[in-house]
Amino acid sequence: MRLAVISPFLDRTHGTERNLIEQLERLPVGGETELHIYAQRLQDIPTALPYKAGEQLTAAEACKKVLWHRVPAIPGPHLLQYVFWFHANRTCRWWDAKYRDLKYELTYSPGINASDADCITVHMVFHEFYRLVISELSFRGNPVTHWPRLLHRRLYYRLIMSLEKRLYANPQVALAAVSSQVAEQMKRYFQRTDVRVIRHGVDAERLSPSRRSERRASARQLFGLQAEDFALLLIGNDWKVKGLDGLLCALRDLHDLSWKLLVVGSDSRGPFEGAVRDFGLSGRVFFLATSPDVLQFYAAADAYVGPSLQDSYGLPVVEAMACGLPVISSSRAGVSEIIENGVNGVVLRDPSDTREISFAIWSLISNPELCLKLGQQARRTALNETWDRNAQATWDWLNEALQKKRGRPPIES
DSSP states (O other): OEEEEEOSEEOSSSHHHHHHHHHHHHSOOBTTBEEEEEESEEOSOTTOEEOOTTOOOOHHHHHHOEEEEEOOOOOSOHHHHHHHHHHHHHHHHHHHHHHSOOOOSEEEEESSOOTTOSEEEESOOHHHHHHHHGGGGOSTTSOGGGHHHHHHHHHHHHHHHHHHHHHHTOTTSEEEESSHHHHHHHHHHHOOOOOEEOOOOBOTTTSOHHHHHHHHHHHHHHTTOOTTOEEEEEEOSOTTTTTHHHHHHHHHTTTTSOEEEEEESOSOOHHHHHHHHHTTOTTTEEEEOOOSOTHHHHHHOSEEEEOOSSBSOOHHHHHHHHTTOOEEEETTBGGGGGOOBTTTBEEESOTTOHHHHHHHHHHHHTOHHHHHHHHHHHHHHHTTSBHHHHHHHHHHHHHHHHHHHHTSOOOOO
8 A cells, every 4th residue: 555644744742743643653564555744844753764756765764665755835824824735735746646656545634634635534623613612703802903813713714614514524535533522523513424433542651650750750840849739730732722711710719729730832821821920820830831751741740630621632631641640631522531530530521610620629639549549540541542552443444445445345354
Protein backbone atom coordinates (compact mmCIF):
# COMPACT_ATOMS: atom_id res chain seq x y z
CA MET A 1 0.00 0.00 0.00
CA ARG A 2 1.20 3.50 -0.82
CA LEU A 3 -0.41 5.71 1.83
CA ALA A 4 -0.54 9.51 1.89
CA VAL A 5 -1.09 11.18 5.27
CA ILE A 6 -2.02 14.86 5.26
CA SER A 7 -1.74 17.20 8.25
CA PRO A 8 -0.70 20.89 8.35
CA PHE A 9 1.96 20.14 10.96
CA LEU A 10 3.12 17.36 13.23
CA ASP A 11 4.58 17.72 16.71
CA ARG A 12 4.02 16.31 20.18
CA THR A 13 2.75 19.48 21.85
CA HIS A 14 -0.75 19.26 20.30
CA GLY A 15 -3.20 16.45 21.03
CA THR A 16 -4.40 15.63 17.52
CA GLU A 17 -0.90 15.75 16.08
CA ARG A 18 0.57 13.72 18.94
CA ASN A 19 -2.07 11.07 18.34
CA LEU A 20 -1.13 10.91 14.66
CA ILE A 21 2.60 10.65 15.41
CA GLU A 22 2.02 7.76 17.83
CA GLN A 23 0.01 5.97 15.15
CA LEU A 24 2.53 6.54 12.38
CA GLU A 25 5.42 5.29 14.51
CA ARG A 26 3.60 1.98 14.97
CA LEU A 27 2.17 1.32 11.51
CA PRO A 28 3.86 -1.62 9.75
CA VAL A 29 5.76 0.57 7.30
CA GLY A 30 8.27 -1.16 5.04
CA GLY A 31 8.07 -4.08 2.67
CA GLU A 32 4.95 -3.47 0.57
CA THR A 33 3.89 -0.37 2.52
CA GLU A 34 5.07 3.15 1.78
CA LEU A 35 4.11 6.09 3.98
CA HIS A 36 4.23 9.62 2.56
CA ILE A 37 3.52 12.58 4.87
CA TYR A 38 2.33 15.87 3.40
CA ALA A 39 2.85 18.64 5.95
CA GLN A 40 4.04 22.22 6.15
CA ARG A 41 6.03 21.57 9.31
CA LEU A 42 7.21 18.32 10.82
CA GLN A 43 9.11 17.46 13.97
CA ASP A 44 9.33 14.67 16.55
CA ILE A 45 9.40 11.91 13.88
CA PRO A 46 13.11 11.05 13.63
CA THR A 47 12.50 8.28 11.08
CA ALA A 48 10.88 10.61 8.54
CA LEU A 49 13.07 11.54 5.59
CA PRO A 50 12.56 14.61 3.40
CA TYR A 51 11.33 13.49 -0.01
CA LYS A 52 13.63 14.47 -2.87
CA ALA A 53 12.44 13.71 -6.38
CA GLY A 54 14.76 11.40 -8.28
CA GLU A 55 17.05 10.72 -5.32
CA GLN A 56 17.93 7.10 -4.68
CA LEU A 57 17.48 5.92 -1.11
CA THR A 58 19.92 3.64 0.65
CA ALA A 59 18.72 0.16 1.59
CA ALA A 60 18.25 1.23 5.23
CA GLU A 61 16.30 4.33 4.21
CA ALA A 62 14.12 2.47 1.73
CA CYS A 63 13.22 -0.06 4.40
CA LYS A 64 11.67 2.69 6.52
CA LYS A 65 9.82 4.31 3.64
CA VAL A 66 8.52 7.26 5.69
CA LEU A 67 8.90 10.25 3.42
CA TRP A 68 8.01 13.87 4.14
CA HIS A 69 6.76 16.12 1.35
CA ARG A 70 7.03 19.72 2.52
CA VAL A 71 3.91 21.70 1.57
CA PRO A 72 4.40 25.47 1.25
CA ALA A 73 2.79 27.82 3.78
CA ILE A 74 1.88 31.50 3.83
CA PRO A 75 1.70 34.05 6.67
CA GLY A 76 -1.55 35.70 7.68
CA PRO A 77 -4.78 35.02 9.59
CA HIS A 78 -5.59 31.41 10.42
CA LEU A 79 -8.53 31.34 7.99
CA LEU A 80 -6.31 32.39 5.09
CA GLN A 81 -3.60 29.93 6.08
CA TYR A 82 -6.14 27.11 6.27
CA VAL A 83 -7.65 27.84 2.86
CA PHE A 84 -4.18 27.94 1.32
CA TRP A 85 -3.18 24.68 3.03
CA PHE A 86 -6.42 22.99 1.96
CA HIS A 87 -5.65 23.60 -1.71
CA ALA A 88 -1.84 23.47 -1.54
CA ASN A 89 -1.54 19.93 -0.18
CA ARG A 90 -3.87 18.60 -2.86
CA THR A 91 -1.95 20.47 -5.54
CA CYS A 92 1.33 18.95 -4.28
CA ARG A 93 -0.15 15.46 -4.39
CA TRP A 94 -1.56 16.06 -7.87
CA TRP A 95 1.88 17.22 -9.05
CA ASP A 96 3.58 14.17 -7.56
CA ALA A 97 1.06 11.86 -9.19
CA LYS A 98 1.30 13.47 -12.64
CA TYR A 99 5.01 14.17 -12.89
CA ARG A 100 6.66 11.81 -10.35
CA ASP A 101 4.41 8.75 -10.74
CA LEU A 102 3.48 8.85 -7.04
CA LYS A 103 -0.07 7.59 -7.11
CA TYR A 104 -1.56 6.87 -3.69
CA GLU A 105 -3.93 4.00 -3.03
CA LEU A 106 -5.27 5.67 0.08
CA THR A 107 -5.26 9.19 1.57
CA TYR A 108 -5.63 9.51 5.33
CA SER A 109 -6.44 12.75 7.14
CA PRO A 110 -6.88 13.65 10.84
CA GLY A 111 -9.75 16.09 10.48
CA ILE A 112 -10.69 18.03 7.35
CA ASN A 113 -7.55 18.78 5.35
CA ALA A 114 -8.63 18.05 1.79
CA SER A 115 -11.70 17.28 -0.27
CA ASP A 116 -10.31 13.99 -1.62
CA ALA A 117 -9.38 12.12 1.58
CA ASP A 118 -10.42 8.46 1.60
CA CYS A 119 -10.22 8.10 5.38
CA ILE A 120 -10.79 10.78 8.02
CA THR A 121 -10.35 10.52 11.77
CA VAL A 122 -12.77 12.95 13.39
CA HIS A 123 -11.35 14.71 16.44
CA MET A 124 -14.02 17.39 16.68
CA VAL A 125 -17.47 17.95 15.19
CA PHE A 126 -17.63 21.66 14.52
CA HIS A 127 -21.42 21.57 14.15
CA GLU A 128 -21.61 20.62 17.83
CA PHE A 129 -18.82 22.96 18.89
CA TYR A 130 -20.45 25.91 17.12
CA ARG A 131 -23.73 25.20 18.87
CA LEU A 132 -21.98 25.46 22.23
CA VAL A 133 -20.02 28.66 21.54
CA ILE A 134 -22.39 30.63 19.31
CA SER A 135 -23.53 32.84 22.20
CA GLU A 136 -19.93 33.90 22.85
CA LEU A 137 -19.49 34.94 19.21
CA SER A 138 -22.19 37.59 19.37
CA PHE A 139 -21.05 41.06 18.30
CA ARG A 140 -23.59 42.67 20.61
CA GLY A 141 -22.15 41.07 23.73
CA ASN A 142 -18.51 41.92 23.01
CA PRO A 143 -16.44 45.14 22.77
CA VAL A 144 -15.97 46.61 19.31
CA THR A 145 -12.24 45.91 19.56
CA HIS A 146 -13.04 42.18 19.63
CA TRP A 147 -15.23 42.25 16.51
CA PRO A 148 -12.47 41.48 13.96
CA ARG A 149 -11.45 38.39 15.93
CA LEU A 150 -15.07 37.31 16.34
CA LEU A 151 -15.74 37.75 12.62
CA HIS A 152 -12.64 35.71 11.80
CA ARG A 153 -13.74 32.87 14.09
CA ARG A 154 -17.30 32.87 12.75
CA LEU A 155 -16.09 32.70 9.14
CA TYR A 156 -13.63 29.92 9.95
CA TYR A 157 -16.23 27.85 11.82
CA ARG A 158 -18.77 28.33 9.02
CA LEU A 159 -16.24 27.16 6.43
CA ILE A 160 -15.37 24.03 8.41
CA MET A 161 -19.06 23.28 8.98
CA SER A 162 -19.79 23.50 5.25
CA LEU A 163 -16.91 21.12 4.57
CA GLU A 164 -18.14 18.75 7.30
CA LYS A 165 -21.57 18.62 5.67
CA ARG A 166 -20.02 17.90 2.29
CA LEU A 167 -17.42 15.32 3.34
CA TYR A 168 -18.87 13.55 6.37
CA ALA A 169 -22.20 12.88 4.67
CA ASN A 170 -20.40 11.17 1.77
CA PRO A 171 -20.64 7.38 2.32
CA GLN A 172 -17.53 6.86 0.18
CA VAL A 173 -15.41 8.51 2.89
CA ALA A 174 -14.42 6.12 5.68
CA LEU A 175 -14.78 7.76 9.09
CA ALA A 176 -13.30 7.02 12.50
CA ALA A 177 -14.05 8.89 15.72
CA VAL A 178 -11.85 9.33 18.78
CA SER A 179 -14.74 8.58 21.15
CA SER A 180 -18.28 7.22 21.24
CA GLN A 181 -19.40 10.77 21.98
CA VAL A 182 -18.03 11.97 18.64
CA ALA A 183 -19.52 8.96 16.84
CA GLU A 184 -22.92 9.85 18.26
CA GLN A 185 -22.54 13.42 17.02
CA MET A 186 -21.68 12.10 13.55
CA LYS A 187 -24.90 10.10 13.60
CA ARG A 188 -26.92 13.10 14.78
CA TYR A 189 -25.61 15.65 12.30
CA PHE A 190 -24.68 13.57 9.25
CA GLN A 191 -26.67 10.32 9.64
CA ARG A 192 -23.46 8.27 9.62
CA THR A 193 -23.97 5.04 11.55
CA ASP A 194 -20.82 3.35 10.24
CA VAL A 195 -18.24 5.43 12.12
CA ARG A 196 -15.45 3.37 13.70
CA VAL A 197 -14.57 4.37 17.28
CA ILE A 198 -10.79 4.35 17.85
CA ARG A 199 -9.91 5.99 21.16
CA HIS A 200 -6.62 7.75 21.83
CA GLY A 201 -3.88 5.75 23.50
CA VAL A 202 -1.21 6.47 26.05
CA ASP A 203 2.43 5.50 26.51
CA ALA A 204 2.01 3.83 29.89
CA GLU A 205 5.70 2.95 30.09
CA ARG A 206 6.98 6.49 29.64
CA LEU A 207 4.14 7.96 31.70
CA SER A 208 4.08 5.84 34.84
CA PRO A 209 3.80 6.29 38.62
CA SER A 210 7.42 5.25 39.10
CA ARG A 211 8.80 7.76 36.58
CA ARG A 212 6.50 10.42 37.94
CA SER A 213 7.82 9.73 41.43
CA GLU A 214 11.45 9.92 40.25
CA ARG A 215 10.92 13.43 38.88
CA ARG A 216 8.50 14.76 41.47
CA ALA A 217 10.98 16.66 43.65
CA SER A 218 12.80 18.36 40.77
CA ALA A 219 9.57 19.20 38.92
CA ARG A 220 7.95 20.77 41.96
CA GLN A 221 11.08 22.76 42.66
CA LEU A 222 11.12 23.95 39.03
CA PHE A 223 7.57 25.30 39.32
CA GLY A 224 8.06 26.79 42.77
CA LEU A 225 5.77 24.41 44.65
CA GLN A 226 6.10 23.89 48.40
CA ALA A 227 5.72 20.57 50.17
CA GLU A 228 2.29 21.53 51.55
CA ASP A 229 0.92 22.66 48.19
CA PHE A 230 -1.72 20.45 46.59
CA ALA A 231 -0.93 21.01 42.90
CA LEU A 232 -3.79 20.90 40.41
CA LEU A 233 -3.00 20.58 36.71
CA LEU A 234 -4.86 21.61 33.55
CA ILE A 235 -3.38 21.13 30.06
CA GLY A 236 -4.93 22.48 26.86
CA ASN A 237 -4.64 25.12 24.16
CA ASP A 238 -8.13 26.65 24.28
CA TRP A 239 -8.60 27.52 27.93
CA LYS A 240 -12.16 28.79 27.62
CA VAL A 241 -13.30 25.53 26.06
CA LYS A 242 -11.20 23.61 28.59
CA GLY A 243 -13.30 25.21 31.33
CA LEU A 244 -10.68 27.45 32.90
CA ASP A 245 -13.23 30.20 33.61
CA GLY A 246 -15.34 27.88 35.73
CA LEU A 247 -12.28 26.34 37.37
CA LEU A 248 -11.02 29.73 38.56
CA CYS A 249 -14.47 30.57 39.91
CA ALA A 250 -14.55 27.25 41.75
CA LEU A 251 -11.10 27.79 43.26
CA ARG A 252 -12.19 31.16 44.58
CA ASP A 253 -14.46 29.24 46.98
CA LEU A 254 -11.50 27.12 48.17
CA HIS A 255 -9.30 30.01 49.23
CA ASP A 256 -8.65 28.53 52.68
CA LEU A 257 -7.12 25.32 51.30
CA SER A 258 -3.46 25.01 50.36
CA TRP A 259 -3.62 24.51 46.60
CA LYS A 260 -1.78 25.74 43.51
CA LEU A 261 -2.93 25.50 39.89
CA LEU A 262 -0.65 24.84 36.91
CA VAL A 263 -2.22 25.83 33.58
CA VAL A 264 -0.23 24.53 30.61
CA GLY A 265 -0.93 25.60 27.03
CA SER A 266 -0.74 28.30 24.40
CA ASP A 267 -3.60 30.76 24.67
CA SER A 268 -4.12 34.43 25.41
CA ARG A 269 -3.43 34.84 29.11
CA GLY A 270 -4.81 38.37 29.51
CA PRO A 271 -8.48 37.62 30.31
CA PHE A 272 -7.57 34.80 32.68
CA GLU A 273 -4.83 36.74 34.45
CA GLY A 274 -7.44 39.44 35.02
CA ALA A 275 -9.79 36.88 36.55
CA VAL A 276 -6.97 35.60 38.77
CA ARG A 277 -6.47 39.12 40.14
CA ASP A 278 -10.18 39.79 40.53
CA PHE A 279 -10.73 36.52 42.40
CA GLY A 280 -7.78 37.12 44.74
CA LEU A 281 -5.85 34.12 43.41
CA SER A 282 -2.58 35.88 42.58
CA GLY A 283 0.45 33.75 43.39
CA ARG A 284 -1.58 30.56 43.28
CA VAL A 285 -2.18 30.17 39.52
CA PHE A 286 0.78 29.65 37.17
CA PHE A 287 0.56 29.80 33.38
CA LEU A 288 3.18 27.59 31.72
CA ALA A 289 4.24 27.06 28.11
CA THR A 290 3.74 23.71 26.43
CA SER A 291 6.66 21.30 26.20
CA PRO A 292 7.34 17.92 24.59
CA ASP A 293 8.38 16.84 28.08
CA VAL A 294 4.85 16.51 29.47
CA LEU A 295 5.98 14.20 32.26
CA GLN A 296 7.38 17.17 34.18
CA PHE A 297 3.87 18.59 34.55
CA TYR A 298 2.34 15.32 35.74
CA ALA A 299 5.28 14.78 38.08
CA ALA A 300 4.66 18.12 39.79
CA ALA A 301 0.90 17.59 40.12
CA ASP A 302 -1.20 15.94 42.80
CA ALA A 303 -4.37 15.78 40.68
CA TYR A 304 -5.57 16.58 37.19
CA VAL A 305 -8.70 18.68 36.76
CA GLY A 306 -10.37 18.99 33.36
CA PRO A 307 -13.82 20.68 33.47
CA SER A 308 -14.04 20.92 29.66
CA LEU A 309 -17.18 22.46 28.24
CA GLN A 310 -16.62 20.33 25.14
CA ASP A 311 -13.81 17.90 24.39
CA SER A 312 -13.90 15.15 21.79
CA TYR A 313 -11.56 13.08 23.94
CA GLY A 314 -9.14 14.66 26.42
CA LEU A 315 -5.69 13.13 25.95
CA PRO A 316 -4.12 14.80 29.05
CA VAL A 317 -6.73 13.09 31.25
CA VAL A 318 -5.70 9.57 30.21
CA GLU A 319 -2.02 10.57 30.41
CA ALA A 320 -2.56 11.71 33.99
CA MET A 321 -4.32 8.42 34.70
CA ALA A 322 -1.33 6.52 33.35
CA CYS A 323 0.86 8.44 35.82
CA GLY A 324 -1.36 7.32 38.69
CA LEU A 325 -2.90 10.73 39.32
CA PRO A 326 -6.50 11.11 40.48
CA VAL A 327 -8.45 12.89 37.73
CA ILE A 328 -11.51 15.10 37.56
CA SER A 329 -13.01 14.91 34.08
CA SER A 330 -16.00 16.44 32.36
CA SER A 331 -18.97 14.35 31.23
CA ARG A 332 -18.68 16.35 27.97
CA ALA A 333 -15.22 14.90 27.29
CA GLY A 334 -14.96 11.67 25.33
CA VAL A 335 -12.44 10.27 27.80
CA SER A 336 -15.22 10.10 30.41
CA GLU A 337 -16.41 6.89 28.74
CA ILE A 338 -13.46 5.04 30.32
CA ILE A 339 -13.98 6.64 33.76
CA GLU A 340 -16.37 5.26 36.40
CA ASN A 341 -17.25 8.04 38.81
CA GLY A 342 -15.78 7.43 42.24
CA VAL A 343 -13.87 4.31 41.12
CA ASN A 344 -11.04 5.41 38.82
CA GLY A 345 -11.78 9.13 38.70
CA VAL A 346 -14.37 11.82 39.22
CA VAL A 347 -16.79 12.77 36.42
CA LEU A 348 -18.44 16.19 36.53
CA ARG A 349 -22.05 15.92 35.45
CA ASP A 350 -22.19 19.64 34.65
CA PRO A 351 -18.73 21.17 34.05
CA SER A 352 -20.25 24.66 34.11
CA ASP A 353 -21.44 24.15 37.69
CA THR A 354 -18.69 25.78 39.79
CA ARG A 355 -20.08 24.30 43.01
CA GLU A 356 -19.73 20.79 41.61
CA ILE A 357 -16.13 21.55 40.59
CA SER A 358 -15.36 23.02 44.03
CA PHE A 359 -16.74 19.97 45.81
CA ALA A 360 -14.80 17.57 43.57
CA ILE A 361 -11.53 19.40 44.26
CA TRP A 362 -12.26 19.69 47.98
CA SER A 363 -12.97 15.93 48.16
CA LEU A 364 -9.50 15.19 46.77
CA ILE A 365 -7.55 17.72 48.82
CA SER A 366 -9.24 16.66 52.05
CA ASN A 367 -8.97 12.90 51.49
CA PRO A 368 -5.48 11.54 50.66
CA GLU A 369 -6.77 7.97 50.80
CA LEU A 370 -9.33 8.73 48.09
CA CYS A 371 -6.59 10.26 45.94
CA LEU A 372 -4.47 7.14 46.32
CA LYS A 373 -7.37 4.81 45.50
CA LEU A 374 -8.48 6.76 42.44
CA GLY A 375 -4.91 7.06 41.20
CA GLN A 376 -4.24 3.34 41.48
CA GLN A 377 -7.45 2.42 39.66
CA ALA A 378 -6.78 5.10 37.03
CA ARG A 379 -3.41 3.52 36.30
CA ARG A 380 -5.03 0.09 35.81
CA THR A 381 -7.52 1.59 33.37
CA ALA A 382 -4.82 3.40 31.41
CA LEU A 383 -2.88 0.18 30.91
CA ASN A 384 -5.67 -0.97 28.58
CA GLU A 385 -5.54 2.23 26.52
CA THR A 386 -2.26 1.70 24.67
CA TRP A 387 -0.98 3.29 21.48
CA ASP A 388 -0.31 -0.20 20.16
CA ARG A 389 -4.04 -0.90 20.41
CA ASN A 390 -4.83 2.42 18.76
CA ALA A 391 -2.37 1.86 15.90
CA GLN A 392 -3.56 -1.70 15.25
CA ALA A 393 -7.18 -0.59 15.16
CA THR A 394 -6.27 2.25 12.81
CA TRP A 395 -4.30 -0.07 10.53
CA ASP A 396 -7.20 -2.54 10.36
CA TRP A 397 -9.60 0.31 9.56
CA LEU A 398 -7.33 1.66 6.81
CA ASN A 399 -6.98 -1.77 5.24
CA GLU A 400 -10.73 -2.32 5.29
CA ALA A 401 -11.19 1.05 3.62
CA LEU A 402 -8.62 0.11 0.97
CA GLN A 403 -10.30 -3.22 0.24
CA LYS A 404 -13.65 -1.47 -0.03
CA LYS A 405 -12.13 1.06 -2.41
CA ARG A 406 -10.73 -1.76 -4.52
CA GLY A 407 -14.16 -3.37 -4.59
CA ARG A 408 -13.18 -6.50 -2.69
CA PRO A 409 -14.40 -7.72 0.71
CA PRO A 410 -12.08 -6.82 3.63
CA ILE A 411 -9.45 -9.29 4.75
CA GLU A 412 -10.00 -10.46 8.32
CA SER A 413 -7.09 -9.71 10.65
